[in-house]
Amino acid sequence: MEAYLAQVGPDTLRTYMADNGQFRPLTSKQISKDLRNLRNLPAGRDSYRILYNQGEEGEVGTHAIYFEGSSLAEPEPLPDKTHVLRLEFPPPPAGDEWLEPFIGFVSRIANLVPFQSGNAGFAFKHVGVLQSNVRKEINQLLPRYYGFDPSYDSARMKMRGRAFGAHWLTLLRTDLIQKLGGMEALRAALPRAELRPLDQGLLIRAARRPPLGDVNRQCADIGCMPEVARLLRPIRYEAKGFGQPQEVFDALAWLARYDDKASQPWDAP
Template sequence: MNKAFPVIRLRDRGNWLVGRDGVVLCFFLPRNHIEVGPAIWRAIRTYVHAIPPGSLSWYTSSDGDMVPLDDKGWEHNHQEVAVRQGSGSRNMELRESPSETGGYQVEYYGRQLDSPFHDAPATTLSFTFPTEYLLEHGAAHLRILALELARELPFSFGYASFAVVSSQGSWAEGDWNLLEALLARHPGLDAPHASEFSSVIGTHALGAYWLTFLGQPLLGQLGGVEALRQALPDTSLLPLEDERLLITLGEWPDAIDTEKAAVPPQYSALASLLAPYVFEYKGDLNGFERLMNQWHRRLCP
């Protein structure tokens, strides 16, 4: 059992909270948004019923402003995700605070796979939980909830991990010295950025995580469930309907404090198997892209 999680508070130059400790759960679906909108909406409603009432109080309106999430706002988001047809992308963000990163957030990026505006898009759905939720309810509860949220989603890749929770990758606006020190010490942390990777991930993976969800075509490229069972004999594998799989790398999420212990072997083993399929930026890279390329392969031996 692992309950020793780092407390993280990243602030920008204006002292706004842009990153905090928590758990991220994210799915990447190689589907056009109109194919999966109703299933996405049902997953969002399941999440809302699982978290404390009133935890989501704000949403991004059509003009890009954060506005209070009232009944009209819920209907607007329902139309955006599950009802409105047509081409183009669909974005939705539900937040705990209009100005700072909170523990509870939903991000949805509905993509068109043939979009000329994205390199390799995937419809993407992300949920976050504060560490307090994990400690109150336990890891088994969170794993069961993750399975319920994943139940109808035709993902190629998904994951749940202890993370630097942020709003739309706002952790990048914080103190980079502090962030790099955290990542160097804790390779089990995730630095999530659902909006960024929804445009480029395609059917790639992002690495090995506490909960690693694999679907088609990625699962087939890895040889299927039986091949993974043989390659990971001491790891929990749970086959799911529709040729999908959940790999669990421990009873609890693990930030992996390398000052106290080595990287658990099951993390390195899965990371090695996924390495040929992990997303990588190419070409002339900026600082963010170089950091992400290094980070996604941090667990490979």
């Protein structure tokens, strides 16, 4: 969180969600309080949630931080439970000058925390815990735009030992890499991807720029995301409906959308 705030500037985020669900002006005092509580949970509290937003009055803004996690005390009644951290940015500019600084920032974040898996690229935005209000609209767009993450937080909270699937940037912890056969197996399966070592794992870059994956344009910009998706199948998280019944939205089919699809040029415009 501190690294993100330093990256975007201290005045970018304007509001936070209080415990009663209301949005209030975000102050340096509130940030200090949250950081202190994250480092040492108050007595009697075993979980914590943070939502900082650039938008006001609950509106979706250009930037946001969403974190939800718990102490994961043993014995854990939900063995698949984990934490979720989402750091949001506005859509990227048209040029390529931002690419290397952004990928470097993602790598630095991954080296700061003991992550399990993660991804970066285009995603549908919503205001954290209010996602149920827009779930239907997001799910209607997912089948067209393969390159977008659904930002379905409930799934992220229940995928210990799993990955969510292929994205522009995919992050894997060392133990997940071993489940896939180790680094040599990854290099053999992803000859066209860029593989960047991290302190605790690996960053996989599937295309030069983050893909939209527009089905109406034959997904011409998805790079080697199909190859990444097929590699991740043994550890892929299996969801049911992304907030809707499976007969309304088949999340399993969406997660498998790349399995039988051909890869495209890595450096598509």
